[in-house]
Amino acid sequence: GAGVSQTPSNKVTEKGKYVELRCDPISGHTALYWYRQSLGQGPEFLIYFQGTGAADDSGLPNDRFFAVRPEGSVSTLKIQRTERGDSAVYLCASSLLAVSYNEQFFGPGTRLTVL
Amino acid sequence: QQQVKQSPQSLIVQKGGIPIINCAYENTAFDYFPWYQQFPGKGPALLIAIRPDVSEKKEGRFTISFNKSAKQFSLHIMDSQPGDSATYFCAARSNYQLIWGAGTKLIIKP
Numbered sequence: 001g002a003g004v005s006q007t008p009s010n011k012v013t014e015k016g017k018y019v020e021l022r023c024d025p026i027s028g029h030t031a032l033y034w035y036r037q038s039l040g041q042g043p044e045f046l047i048y049f050q051g052t053g054a055a056d057d058s059g060l061p062n063d064r065f066f067a068v069r070p071e072g073s074v075s076t077l078k079i080q081r082t083e084r085g086d087s088a089v090y091l092c093a094s095s096l097l098a099v100s101y102n103e104q105f106f107g108p109g110t111r112l113t114v115l
Numbered sequence: 116q117q118q119v120k121q122s123p124q125s126l127i128v129q130k131g132g133i134p135i136i137n138c139a140y141e142n143t144a145f146d147y148f149p150w151y152q153q154f155p156g157k158g159p160a161l162l163i164a165i166r167p168d169v170s171e172k173k174e175g176r177f178t179i180s181f182n183k184s185a186k187q188f189s190l191h192i193m194d195s196q197p198g199d200s201a202t203y204f205c206a207a208r209s210n211y212q213l214i215w216g217a218g219t220k221l222i223i224k225p
Contacts, residue, residue, distance in 0.1 A: 033211070042121075055211075108158050
């Protein structure tokens with residue numbers, strides 16, 4: 001079956017602009033996660049959804065970042081007033097359940113470049 | 116306390132050799148320790164994982180050794196091949212949140 005998909009694969013924007021990054025999880029997966037991966041680093045947790053609700057958004061760096069998952073499937077990460085420091089690869093993952101041993105399946109990521 | 120420290124940062128091994136990547140953690144609440152493999156332009160993919168009640172787990176050419184008292188775990192790749200060249204990440208999980216090491220860029224020379 002299809003894996004986690006993310007669009008766009010690349011996004012170049014100018015400082016101060018608004019961007020939306022989309023994640024399509026594996027069908028039937030109730031848990032969805034967003035991570036940010038800077039060059040040469042491991043992914044950093046941003047937010048986790050269980051169903052439609054954000055169960056933990058403690059990793060969002062500031063209030064310019066927001067994510068939604070209105071129907072419990074597709075999720076959108078929204079970044080307002082982008083800054084150069086927001087440049088990174090944004091990874092989405094999903095898992096069947098949000099329990100410790102459930103494997104998280106990752107999408108290929110969206111590479112965001114803020115000029 | 117939430118950190119996972121990974122070493123080395125990069126590693127070059129001849130084909131057939133056994134690269135070893137090490138990780139250390141502090142938080143005893145971690146209860147699941149996966150290793151991920153990431154190729155350029157791709158998302159991380161689960162390679163092998165271990166729970167802290169087991170000291171070793173082997174899947175094919177990949178082995179995790181786990182030392183609970185030392186809070187350390189390592190990945191060994193037997194009979195390494197050029198196709199194993201990738202970046203490897205260790206991680207530790209508490210509930211749903213994965214805390215990642217900084218990664219090891221592994222190159223297997225033919």
